[in-house]
Each structure stands twice: as structure tokens, then as C-alpha cells.
Amino acid sequence: MKRGLALAATLLALVALNVVLPRVTNPYHFQVLMLIGINIVLAVSLNLVNGFTGQFSIGHAGFMAVGAYTSAMFTLKLGAPLAASWGFLPPPVAQGLVLLMALVAGGLLAAAAGYIVGLPSLRLRGDYLAIVTLGFGEIIRVLILNIDAIGAARGLPGIPQYSTFFWVFGTAVLVIVVARRIATSTHGRALFAIRDDEVAAEALGVDTTRYKVLAFVLGAFFAGVAGGLFAHFLSYLNPSSFTFLKSIEVIAMVVLGGMGSITGSVLAAIVLTLLPEVLRSVKELRMVIYSLMLIVLMITRPQGLMGTRELDLGPWFGRWFGRAAAKEPRA
Amino acid sequence: MSEFLQQLVNGVTWGSVYALIALGYTMVYGILRLINFAHGDVYMLGAFIGLYASRALHAGESPNPMKALLVLLTSMLSCALIGMVIERLAYKPVRKSPRLSALITAIGVSLLIENGGVLLFGASPRFFPQIVAQQQIPLAPGVAISNQQLIVIVVSLVLMLALRWLVLHTRVGKAMQAVSHNHMAAALMGISVDRIVTFTFMIGSALAAAAGVLVALQSPRIEPYMGILPGLKAFVAAVLGGIGNIPGAVVGGLVMGIAEVLVTGYISPSYRDAIAFVLLIVILLVRPAGIFGKAVAEKV
Numbered sequence: 314m315k316r317g318l319a320l321a322a323t324l325l326a327l328v329a330l331n332v333v334l335p336r337v338t339n340p341y342h343f344q345v346l347m348l349i350g351i352n353i354v355l356a357v358s359l360n361l362v363n364g365f366t367g368q369f370s371i372g373h374a375g376f377m378a379v380g381a382y383t384s385a386m387f388t389l390k391l392g393a394p395l396a397a398s399w400g401f402l403p404p405p406v407a408q409g410l411v412l413l414m415a416l417v418a419g420g421l422l423a424a425a426a427g428y429i430v431g432l433p434s435l436r437l438r439g440d441y442l443a444i445v446t447l448g449f450g451e452i453i454r455v456l457i458l459n460i461d462a463i464g465a466a467r468g469l470p471g472i473p474q475y476s477t478f479f480w481v482f483g484t485a486v487l488v489i490v491v492a493r494r495i496a497t498s499t500h501g502r503a504l505f506a507i508r509d510d511e512v513a514a515e516a517l518g519v520d521t522t523r524y525k526v527l528a529f530v531l532g533a534f535f536a537g538v539a540g541g542l543f544a545h546f547l548s549y550l551n552p553s554s555f556t557f558l559k560s561i562e563v564i565a566m567v568v569l570g571g572m573g574s575i576t577g578s579v580l581a582a583i584v585l586t587l588l589p590e591v592l593r594s595v596k597e598l599r600m601v602i603y604s605l606m607l608i609v610l611m612i613t614r615p616q617g618l619m620g621t622r623e624l625d626l627g628p629w630f631g632r633w634f635g636r637a638a639a640k641e642p643r644a
Numbered sequence: 645m646s647e648f649l650q651q652l653v654n655g656v657t658w659g660s661v662y663a664l665i666a667l668g669y670t671m672v673y674g675i676l677r678l679i680n681f682a683h684g685d686v687y688m689l690g691a692f693i694g695l696y697a698s699r700a701l702h703a704g705e706s707p708n709p710m711k712a713l714l715v716l717l718t719s720m721l722s723c724a725l726i727g728m729v730i731e732r733l734a735y736k737p738v739r740k741s742p743r744l745s746a747l748i749t750a751i752g753v754s755l756l757i758e759n760g761g762v763l764l765f766g767a768s769p770r771f772f773p774q775i776v777a778q779q780q781i782p783l784a785p786g787v788a789i790s791n792q793q794l795i796v797i798v799v800s801l802v803l804m805l806a807l808r809w810l811v812l813h814t815r816v817g818k819a820m821q822a823v824s825h826n827h828m829a830a831a832l833m834g835i836s837v838d839r840i841v842t843f844t845f846m847i848g849s850a851l852a853a854a855a856g857v858l859v860a861l862q863s864p865r866i867e868p869y870m871g872i873l874p875g876l877k878a879f880v881a882a883v884l885g886g887i888g889n890i891p892g893a894v895v896g897g898l899v900m901g902i903a904e905v906l907v908t909g910y911i912s913p914s915y916r917d918a919i920a921f922v923l924l925i926v927i928l929l930v931r932p933a934g935i936f937g938k939a940v941a942e943k944v
Contacts, residue, residue, distance in 0.1 A: 369744070433929055440679060441928055444883055447876070448921030455918035557876065561751050568748045597763050604755035608734055611749040615741030 323486060331479035347546055349586045350481035351539050356566035356578040357488045358535030363564065364573035365492075365501065366528040367508030369443040372430075373536050374559035375450030376423040378552070380537025382463050384419030385472045385544040388412070392473060405477075412475040416484075416541040423537025424530045426453075431529035436522075450560055457552045468551035469544075476546035484542060488535050492575050495531075504528055508573070565607060570617050577619030584618075646786030651909045652902065653783070657793040657862070659901025660800035664855035665878035666885070666893035667807060668848025674824040674888035675844050677743065681750040682730060683852055684875015685757035686723050688868060690853025691860040692765055694719040695772050704773025712775045716799070719857050720850040727849025731842050739841075754875075761868030772864035796858045803854055804894055807847070811890060820844055824888065877904075877920045884927050886937025895935060899923070 335343055355373065362370045392411045399407040430449045437445060458466050495501045503524045506514035515521050544550050566585050570577030588606070592599040665687055672680045697718040698704055703711040734753050738746045776795060780788045811817035822830040823840045831837050859874075860866050881900040885892025900920055907919040927934065 363744070437928060437932055440673075440677075440887075441883070441932060443679070444880065445925055445928055448880065448924050451876070451921045452918050452925075455915060459912075459914050557872070564744075565748055565751070568744055572742075572744065597759075600759035601756060601763060604752045604759060607752035608749055608756065611741070611745045611752065612734070612737040615738055615745035617745075 324483075327479045327483050327486075330482070331477055334478050345586065345590050347476070347478070347481050349583050350478075350485045351542050351546070352563070352566065352582040352586050353485040353579050354481075354488050354535055354539040354542065355563045356570065356582040357485075357492050357575055358532045358539065359563050360567050360570075360573065360575065360578045361492060361495070361504075361535075362528050362532040363567050364571075364578070365496065365504045365508065366525055367511075367572075368525055368528065369440065370446040370529070370532070371443050371557075371560050371564055372446030372448070372450030372453075373532075373563045374555040374557070375446070375453040376427060376533040376536035377540035377543070377559070378450075378453050378457060378555035379426050379540065380416075380419035380423040381540030381544040381550055381555070382419075382457060382469065383422040383537070384415035384541030385469055385550055386463060387415040387418045388473055388475065388545065389469075389471070408473070408475045409477075409480065412480055412541075412545055415475075415545070416480075416538045419541035419544075420534040420537040423540065424534035426537075427530045427533025428526065431526045431533075447557065447560070450555070450557060454552050454555055457555075464550070466552065468549055470549045472544050472548045472550065474545060474548045476542045476544075481542050481546070484535075484538055488538075489575060489579065491531075491535075496575065500524070500527070505573070568617055569607075569610060571619035571621060572617060573621045574617070574619040574623055576624035577617055577622075580618060580624065646784065647909070649784065649787040651905050653787065653789050653793065655902035655905035656898065657796050657901070658905060659898035660797050661855045661859050661897075662874070662878045662881045662900050663894045663897025664800050664803060664851050664858070665874060666882040666897045667804070667890065668852045669879045670882040670885070670887055670890060670893040671820075671844050671848050673882065675820065675841055676735070676739070676746075678735065678746050678750060679879065680735075680845075680848075681747070681875070682753040682757055683848065684871035684873075684878065685754050685761070686727060686730075686849045686871070687852040687856040687859075687874060688761060688866070688871035689726060689757065690719045690723045690856025691772065691866045691870065692761070692770075692856075692868075693722045693853065694857035694860055695770060695866065698773050698775050703775040707775055707777045709776075715775055716854060716857050719853045723853030723856075724846040724850040727845040728842055730849075731845040735845075736838070736841075754872075758868055758872070765868055767868065769865045769867040772860035772866055774864070776861060790862070792862045795861065799854065799858060803851060807851070807890065810847070816840070816843060873917065880920050880924045883934055884924060886934030889934070889936045892934055892936035899935075 334346070338346065355377065359370065359373050362368050388411060392415070395411050395414070396404075396407045399410060402410075426449075430446065457463060463469055495504070503514070503519045506517065506519055507521050507524055511521055540555075543554075562585070566581040567578055569585065570579070570581030589599060589603055592602055595602065665683065668683050668686075669680060672678060672683070694715050697715045698711070701711050701714060703715055730753055734749055735746065738749045776792055779791050781791060781794065782788045809817075811820060819830065819835045819840050820843070822833065822835055823837055827837050830840075855874075856866075856871075877900060878897065881896035882893045883896070884899060885894070885896030900923065903919050903923055904916050908916045931937075
């Protein structure tokens with residue numbers, strides 16, 4: 314009952330903001346807000362792999378690219394006929410349904426890519442896994458550069474702008490809830506056990522390979538969905554958006570927020586998206602300051618802003634997540 | 645056949661450069677278990693310092709071997725100092741932190757050098773002066789090596805042999821080996837771990853600087869972001885050979901250089917950047933510890 318109420322309230326709030334926000338904010342602020350939403354999805358999904366499970370993935374941009382291009386092609390090829398066959402629905406709803414299908418398609422293909430990369434390479438540990446995921450990201454980028462049908466180096470223009478506030482932040486809420494539910498479940502404990510000591514976890518009967526692949530696939534799925542949102546927001550895709558630097562940006566969010574802390578990831582996604590924008594006025598110095606701040610933060614707070622703790626939103630939002638929010642099971 | 649041999653010559657040239665950069669990665673990793681992402685950017689700085697040194701010496705107007713050597717040494721020495729500063733200011737404070745924080749610090753340093761480079765040198769490419777006049781030396785019918793390529797190969801070889809001698813036969817080299825085995829035990833034997841770590845960074849950075857100058861000799865277009873991709877590939881080369889293993893880095897670098905040139909020549913230049921990573925994934929799946937690496941059993 315309570316959960317249904319929370320769901321209804323969330324949906325209502327999202328719809329209301331979806332209508333109001335684009336009218337009251339200027340386009341630049343709105344764009345930054347949307348990028349924050351997409352980055353939250355990316356950061357929380359990477360946190361499932363890096364923070365929860367302790368597996369060192371630095372190819373998140375690759376999964377994002379798979380999702381972005383898949384969903385963009387889905388909408389470009391099938392969007393118009395689908396929307397036409399749903400002509401009886403109001404246009405925002407029809408477009409939303411097309412977007413939803415495109416996002417799921419993109420997420421599924423990214424998850425499949427995650428499975429293909431993850432299954433063999435999760436035998437590798439630590440830095441080796443990191444390098445394989447890095448390699449995967451680069452290979453995806455080079456492949457996109459060589460496939461003419463999806464625009465190669467020219468990029469892919471003309472993607473309908475279906476990503477509205479509702480979809481971006483709806484996904485963000487969804488990924489946060491999913492991550493939270495995992496964290497408080499048996500599966501989550503298995504993931505934390507693998508992070509804290511893989512050998513001990515295995516000795517206690519945790520199927521480490523299965524759980525690692527699970528985290529990897531789930532992380533890849535949401536990265537793909539974030540890619541789809543990104544594609545349908547900018548309406549133009551270019552392989553240069555998915556370089557190693559993009560993966561780094563997302564890792565910086567996870568580490569800065571604190572490994573394994575969901576609210577930390579959200580907070581860091583907001584801070585690290587806003588920071589370069591705020592620094593825009595100092596032009597060339599912008600990236601220099603950004604990198605300096607990254608170094609200083611890592612030196613002064615190596616465990617991230619939040620450590621493994623969560624920001625306690627219990628008094629306001631606790632009931633949304635089924636009372637578990639305030640009590641975090643943590644070794 | 646002659647085309648293949650020519651490709652091989654080009655491949656060995658590029659491979660020596662990758663090997664030089666890979667050595668720095670592998671040494672730092674061997675000692676600190678840190679992927680020093682800023683290493684590729686030190687290579688970029690090496691090329692730029694070489695550029696300014698050759699301007700100061702007017703080495704471009706009147707090419708002369710002594711001046712060229714001086715340019716190389718200036719660049720190596722400056723980058724050794726830069727390596728020391730980076731290690732002391734950025735890496736030393738996070739040495740005891742979680743590994744991922746150290747990695748993010750390395751990435752921060754890398755971004756800092758790149759964007760500082762843009763600020764200092766400008767974002768548009770610069771052209772390295774011809775400090776060695778180019779000539780072609782025929783090797784066989786249809787196969788030639790330029791004197792610049794020869795210099796790249798010979799200088800790399802000399803540096804690698806010097807490094808081998810340093811690591812195997814000097815006191816400081818033995819200390820480096822000891823630290824890479826076990827920090828604590830090395831410290832108990834009276835080795836100053838901090839100084840050895842700093843020294844390792846200096847050697848690695850000097851080698852990267854040499855690679856930067858050598859690359860600029862034959863492809864003179866240099867820009868602040870030139871270090872990213874060669875840096876990543878050199879790291880892959882180090883992993884290929886078995887990370888932490890010095891001969892492995894050299895072999896990995898050569899394999900990588902040759903593979904890239906062959907892909908460029910026989911498949912398509914646009915796949916050049918992918919082959920490194922394909923090779924890597926294949927090797928890691930077949931031999932997860934790299935070509936020369938030893939599989940280490942997990943201790944509980």
C-alpha cells in the first residue's frame with residue numbers, strides 16, 4: 314500500500330516537473346540538469362560493478378556507446394512506423410513508448426555485450442580486468458568509427474529528441490531504487506562479500522563468478538540505457554563522445570562519491586557535472602582546475618566524499634525504499 | 645616480400661618506442677602496483693622539452709649529432725625531474741590509500757599535464773625541427789631504413805641495455821628489485837623505500853622523454869594530447885609481456901609495434917588503434933599473466 318503510494322507520488326512529481334521545468338528554466342540550465350540525470354544513471358550503474366562488487370571496470374563508455382547507438386538506430390528505423398500505429402495516443406505518450414522500447418533495446422544489447430566481455434574476463438583480477446574493460450571500450454569506439462551505416466566518424470544525426478525530464482529522472486530514480494534494493498538483499502551481501510574478500514566469499518559458498526557477471530551485466534544494462542537517454546537528448550551521436558575520458562569521468566564520480574555509496578555517487582555525479590560548467594567562465598583554466606581538484610580531493614579524502622556510508626534520507630524518503638534506507642548492512 | 649620486410653622495419657621502429665614507454669609503466673607497476681596513467685603525458689612533455697631545447701640550441705638550422713644528443717639528454721633530465729616532482733607531490737600522499745584512489749590521482753595528474761600543456765604550448769600542433777637530416781639507407785632491394793629510424797632503434801636498444809645493467813648489476817638496481825618484492829622486508833634491510841620509488845619514477849620518466857624525442861624525430865607533429873593513445877598502448881604492451889617484467893615490456897612493445905604496422909599495411913589503417921586491445925584480450929584469456937609473467941597463486 315505504502316509502496317504503491319510512493320510510486321504514485323514519484324510518478325506524479327516527475328510528470329509535474331516534466332511539464333513545469335522546461336518552461337521555467339533557461340535552455341542551458343535545463344541541459345545541465347538533464348546531463349546530471351544521465352550522469353547519475355551512469356555513476357550508480359558503475360557503482361554496482363566497482364563499488365558494490367569491487368570489480369575494476371574502466372570501460373563504461375563502451376557499454377554506454379552500445380546502448381546509445383542501438384537505441385538511436387531503433388528509433389530511427391522503427392520509431393516512425395511505431396508512433397504512427399499508436400496514432401490514437403497523445404504524441405508525448407506515443408513518443409515515450411517508442412523511447413522506452415528503444416532504451417530497453419539499447420540496454421539489452423549493452424547487457425549482452427557486458428555478458429560477452431564479462432564471462433571470460435572476470436576470471437582476471439584487479440588491474441587485468443581493468444585493462445580488458447578499457448580495451449573493450451576502445452574496440453567499441455574503433456568499430457563504430459568503421460561502421461558506415463551508423464555514421465562512422467561523421468556521427469549519427471537526426472535522432473528524435475524524446476528524452477524528456479520524466480524519462481531521464483524516472484530512469485535515475487529507477488536505477489537508485491534497484492541499486493538500493495540490491496544492497497539490502499542477500500544478493501547485495503554476496504556482492505559486498507566478493508568486494509571485501511573474494512577468497513573468503515568463495516569459501517563461504519558464494520558463487521563468485523555468477524555474482525560478478527550479474528553485477529557486470531546489470532551495470533552494463535543501465536549504462537546502455539543511459540546511452541540511449543543521451544542519444545535521444547542530444548539528438549546527435551559521435552564516437553568521440555565515448556572515449557576513455559568518458560569512462561574516466563564516470564569512475565571519478567564513483568570514487569569521489571565513495572565506493573559502494575549510492576547517495577555518494579548521486580552527489581558526486583551532481584558535483585562533477587556542475588563543476589566544469591561553473592568553471593566555464595575561466596575558460597582554458599577550467600580543466601586544469603578540475604584536474605587539480607580531483608588530485609587534491611583524492612589526497613585529502615581517499616575514501617571519497619561519503620566513504621561507504623549513505624546520506625541518511627530516512628526521515629524524508631525512508632519509506633520509499635521500504636524502511637531499509639536508514640539501516641545499511643555493511644561489514 | 646620486400647613490402648613485408650619494409651613493414652617489419654617500420655614495425656620494429658614503432659615497437660622500440662612502445663617498449664621504451666612500456667618500461668616506465670612496468671617498473672612503476674612492479675614497485676607500487678600503480679598504473680601510472682600520467683606516463684604517456686610525460687612522453688608528451690619529453691617531446692615538447694626537446695622542441696624547446698632544439699630551438700635554444702639552433703639544432704634545427706645546423707643539424708649536428710652532438711646537438712641532437714644534447715637535446716635528447718636535456719629532455720630526459722628535465723623529465724626525470726618532472727617525474728620526481730609528480731611522485732613526491734601527487735603519488736606519495738596516496739600510497740597508503742585504496743588502490744582506486746591512487747589510480748584516480750594518476751588520472752588527475754594525467755589530465756593536469758594535458759590541460760596544463762594546452763595552456764602552456766597551445767592546443768594546435770607544433771612542428772619539431774629536423775635535428776637530424778634525413779637519409780635513406782637501402783637494406784635490400786625494395787627495403788630501406790631511414791637514418792632516423794635507425795637512430796630510434798639504436799638509441800632505444802642502448803637505453804634498454806643500460807637499464808638492464810642498472811637493474812641487475814648496481815646497488816640501486818638491486819634495491820629496486822628488493823622493493824618490488826616486498827616493501828616491508830626491503831625497508832628492514834635498510835633500503836630507503838621512498839628514495840627507491842622516487843628513483844624508479846625518475847628513470848621511467850627519462851625513458852618516456854627519450855621516446856618522446858625519438859618519435860618527434862620521425863613524425864614531427866606534436867601536440868599536448870599526443871601522449872594519451874601511445875601511453876595506453878604502451879601500457880597494454882607492458883601487460884602483454886607480463887607487467888612488472890622488464891624483458892617482457894620490451895617484447896610486448898615490439899610485438900605491439902609490428903602488429904600495428906601490419907594491420908595498417910594489410911587490413912586498414914582505421915583498425916590500427918583496435919589491434920592493440922584485441923591482442924591484449926586474446927593474450928590475457930590464453931595466458932592471463934602475460935607472455936613472460938608468472939602466474940601467482942592467491943595467498944589466503
